[in-house]
Amino acid sequence: MRSIINNIGILLMVVLFAGACSSGYEVGTSSVSLEPTDETVSVTLGGYASPWEGRFSLTWDCLGENKLLSVTACKDSVVILDREKRLYYGDKKQLLPAREIGKAPSIKQIAFCDGYLYGVTMNNRLVRTLLESGIAVWEDVRFVPQVKGITSSNGNLYAVDLQDHLYKGVLNGTVIEWNDIGFAPEIVEIASDNKRLYVLTKDTILYQRSLDKADERWQRIGYKNNETFTIDVAHLNCLDGHLYVVSDDGFLYSNKHSSVGDIKAKAMSIRKDGKTVVIVGVDVCGLNKSLTDDIKAEIRRKRGVDENAILINASHTHYAPVTQSWATWQKPNQYPDSLYLLNVVYKGIVQAIEESLDNMEPSSLYFGRDTCSIGRNRSLTGEDVIYDNVVDVIVSVADKDKKKTVLFMAGCHPVFPDPEVGRYTLNANYPGYTKELLEQDGDIRNSIFLQAFAGDVNPVDPFRTTARKLAGAVATIMKADLKPIKGAVSYSFDTIIPPVVAPWTKEQILQFRERSLKIENDIAAERDVNWANIQLASLEENGKLPEMPVYYQTLNVGDWKLVALSREVTTEYGLAIRAIWPEQKVSVVAYSNDVSSYLATPPHIRAKDYEGYESFFWYAQPTCFSKETFPFIINKIKENNY
Missing domain, CATH: 2.120.10.80 (Kelch-type beta propeller)
Incomplete structure (x- = not known):
């Protein structure tokens, strides 16, 4: 009799456990502050080349x-x-x-x-x-x-x-x-x-x-x-x-x-059938691939997670400390503060990933989508005007206590200040305040923002107004008919070398440098001299100018596909990538793993506007992407079809 009771008890435990883990996912989440500490007395705020004197904390x-x-x-x-x-x-x-x-x-x-x-x-x-x-x-x-x-x-x-x-x-x-x-x-x-x-x-x-x-x-x-x-x-x-x-x-x-105190690294780890993917949202303007590669390599050594399964996305706030090189800018912007970058940012992202792995628990995942018009296309006019107002939301619900983690994605530059927060004060801008508003809901354990294809999109309001709009949209999506996410976990990472405009010759660079040297008290001329010196040094050392890779990463969590590109990607890319899989739950984000220039579409390139031309000097790139870059990248993604 006792053995029968024991067997029934064991059977009930198995049934209950199976019910609790019906989705088969384990999800962990974390939040780690990236606020500068006392080891630095001041850091440079990234994102703007003006004023010439610099912005400091x-x-x-x-x-x-x-x-x-x-x-x-x-x-x-x-x-x-x-x-x-x-x-x-x-x-x-x-x-x-x-x-x-x-x-x-x-x-x-x-x-x-x-x-x-x-x-x-x-x-x-x-x-x-x-x-x-x-x-x-x-x-x-x-x-x-x-x-x-x-x-x-x-x-x-x-x-x-x-x-x-x-x-x-x-x-x-x-x-x-x-x-x-x-x-x-x-x-x-x-x-x-x-x-x-x-x-x-x-x-x-x-x-x-x-x-x-x-x-x-x-x-x-x-x-x-x-x-x-x-x-x-x-x-x-x-x-x-x-x-x-x-x-x-x-x-x-x-x-x-001088800081609002909301600059953070937030991570979500998802595991099923022994495969793990990690998504990290970081409140910085951008990161160089050398740093994200080092972070991923450390996680692989310590935790066994494949580097290609880790996605690191920058929110692109223009009010965080400099965390990447801006070699053509004024000297305070050219390189990150080494103590802040290594002891706060690097360690903080590693800590966020590890804590999310440690916090994994059986959970169910859901997908939702709606629209929210928080921005406008800042460069294109007439029939070329395009703005993607899609907001995608992933909700993780813990089986045990029903606490939620919300991952949300939207595309809009975090560039506008707020009347209550000046341009010299560190802050995560609208992504940070949106997260703060969402987390006022006691059922939400954590909220994570990923920046989508915002290359040519500016907000229409001060950042706290933008945040209230976006938080309201996310909350509405969470209350709507969310679609369950089911299926296996997989991932991929590719390097694409797209076509570019033919780089200038050494003679052209020298002539450009001489013209720029004659212009006094001009930020752009100063930038151009720095740009020319960098290209000339590269030619001297390597005999040619470097390639301009675009990194393409895909995380598949069941029937949800997250596609990420490096660089500051303009709007049309997102629409084209989602159109590849029209019947699937496809989310698109940029500013991922490396932010080393804009990635513009043909209208910007034809217009030679900031996104299509001038920004490449600010980013110290050897040349610009060509009009063939857009179809080339979209076709590569179609061919790989990850």
């Missing part, structure tokens, strides 16, 4: 009035030089004087290193004293040129002379070996946080560079833009990874990032 917290002139870390305390030229041991957290240790009537900046307190005098001499001596005697330090700024970092000294040479001083007992490691801008003061050097210039612009690499270039990180940076900086200090500045009117400030 640096803003300030006011700590109140303070007489601080210069401060340096000293073991577990700090040494403070105030404006009355008195020296104190101070409180490390509040930067307030605690115990007076002497006077320094001729000193304007201090730095502590290896038991000595170093100072720069008003007449630009470098001096030092042993702190244990009670600041009794200041002695000259052998430093051939006169010095105007001093700081210490990682047991070394860094000094700038009157000719703006930067020196690294390596201590060997009481002897200092000075090495010239490049130039500095026309500085007022210099500071360091053991990772980087920072300078305040005569025109009150802040720059940073790495510590030790000879001739490392300085990168602008902030200036008075009268929106997020409104103070006149007089003195610069660095302590425990934070900048502390004193304004002209005697107030002390510490740095922080």
